[in-house]
Amino acid sequence: MFFNVGVQHGEHYLLVVGTGAATVSDLCGGASLGAVTARLSGCRRVLIDLLGVEQDLSFTEHLQLxxxxxxxxxxxxxxxxxxxxxxxxxxxxxxxxxxxxxIKTFTSLADAQAWLTQP
Structure with a gap:
């Protein structure tokens, strides 16, 4: 299965969406893509949606990420x-x-969006 990353520019934040099976290196790559895209486009806030990602990271891999x-x-x-x-x-x-x-981690997309759009 492919690990896919998509980027969408929004009014308040950059949206990065990952889907598929992912390793720690895949997730780091997706994070890099989102951070560089945000920086180059002048965006100061990023939402990383990993709801469609299958992963099984170890404790050490979570630290690395x-x-x-x-x-x-x-x-x-x-x-x-x-x-x-x-x-x-x-x-x-x-x-x-x-x-x-x-950074904050959420289990609800709506909660993450609300936090990102607060002044």
Missing amino acids: GAHLAEVAAGLERVATVVPAQQKVGVSERAAQLQGLQ
């Missing part, structure tokens, strides 16, 4: 990720937060 996201998204105002409830672990989110990234 969080560290990578913090590095590539440095300078962004806010990053929201949305994952299926059964995949919400919090390790990637916390690792990125500890490195200074303003």
